[in-house]
Amino acid sequence: MSQALLILAPLLPLLLAPLVPLAVTRRWHLMVAVAALPALLLALLAPVGSAVALPWLLLGVHLELDAVGRLFLLFSSLVWLATGVYVASGRAEGAGRAFGVYFLLAMAGNLLLIVAADMMTFYAGFALMGLSAYGLVLRRSQRARRAGRVYLAFTLAGELALFSAMLLLFGAGGSLLFSDLASTPLPYGAVALLLLGFGIKVALPGLHPWLPLTYTTAPIAAVAVLSGPMMKAGLLGWVRFLPPCAPGAESWGPLLMVLGGLGILLGVVVGVLQRDPRAVLAYSSIAKMGLISVLFGAALSNPLYADALLAALLLFAMHHLLVKSTLFLGLGEWQRCGSR
Numbered sequence: 001m002s003q004a005l006l007i008l009a010p011l012l013p014l015l016l017a018p019l020v021p022l023a024v025t026r027r028w029h030l031m032v033a034v035a036a037l038p039a040l041l042l043a044l045l046a047p048v049g050s051a052v053a054l055p056w057l058l059l060g061v062h063l064e065l066d067a068v069g070r071l072f073l074l075f076s077s078l079v080w081l082a083t084g085v086y087v088a089s090g091r092a093e094g095a096g097r098a099f100g101v102y103f104l105l106a107m108a109g110n111l112l113l114i115v116a117a118d119m120m121t122f123y124a125g126f127a128l129m130g131l132s133a134y135g136l137v138l139r140r141s142q143r144a145r146r147a148g149r150v151y152l153a154f155t156l157a158g159e160l161a162l163f164s165a166m167l168l169l170f171g172a173g174g175s176l177l178f179s180d181l182a183s184t185p186l187p188y189g190a191v192a193l194l195l196l197g198f199g200i201k202v203a204l205p206g207l208h209p210w211l212p213l214t215y216t217t218a219p220i221a222a223v224a225v226l227s228g229p230m231m232k233a234g235l236l237g238w239v240r241f242l243p244p245c246a247p248g249a250e251s252w253g254p255l256l257m258v259l260g261g262l263g264i265l266l267g268v269v270v271g272v273l274q275r276d277p278r279a280v281l282a283y284s285s286i287a288k289m290g291l292i293s294v295l296f297g298a299a300l301s302n303p304l305y306a307d308a309l310l311a312a313l314l315l316f317a318m319h320h321l322l323v324k325s326t327l328f329l330g331l332g333e334w335q336r337c338g339s340r
Helices: 002-022 027-034 037-045 067-088 097-115 119-137 142-173 178-183 188-201 210-217 220-241 249-271 277-301 303-337
Strands: 050-054 061-065
Touching (some): 002 037, 002 050, 002 061, 002 097, 027 067, 027 097, 037 067, 061 119, 067 303, 097 119, 097 220, 119 220, 142 178, 142 188, 142 220, 178 220, 210 277, 220 277, 220 303, 249 277, 277 303
């Protein structure tokens, strides 16, 4: 059962996406609402260590549910499920059939990267999630189209950086499995590219301009998943690709701590000057992800205390994932219903 759920969790939304345009009226809403259920069941029922290997697919697809992945899967699937129900209820502004297709594709990519046990599978999920989210961001206004272009440019830059880093890591270690990275010396170029690629997703200072633009123009249902599961994919990428025990990782900790500190400062100083509630929440996310970056940098700098630091980091990250998504959904209801 565990192996079936491991495959079904990312596969179900992927299979449902092309059926949305063909479904009769309202039937596609049900697809969006239930697509995350296998992932939630996997997080709740499957034992840690459940794994599936599909050597005939791509360069070999390896799926595994470890303790970190279980946390990410539990909280991410809850947000995808809640947002899917919100869309299915008809309360989400701008959520038509096209939105449903992109929503399911982005969900499939996000769930795939969470259970991925190798670099290529993670990259496939990361790229599917990032490019599909472009369809969630698009709206008819000129400002929304500009936000979409900026988002797409940063997303493509991040994916290119990640792919280049993967090539360097494979050249250094000869393996695509995450389990082999802990003993692989990390090339400086690969670490720099990973900080860049995932730094875009977590909106490090200088890599953040896409975030306020996107959060203030995209439909609320899109921002709910962008600010929660999709943003935390950057943190999961760091955890997977940059294990603190890997040789040479500690030298990058201070840089990440400095960048994270600047992110906290940027988010707070600019955030308190905003009048749009969406912009306030956007800069709040930049500040919170800055704190997460500081904690991860501290884990890199202090391998002996990495386990404790990562435990605190993951607790805070899962709290932010759940609360920020809920805040955006609540904001959507407040804007729709007013004082009611």
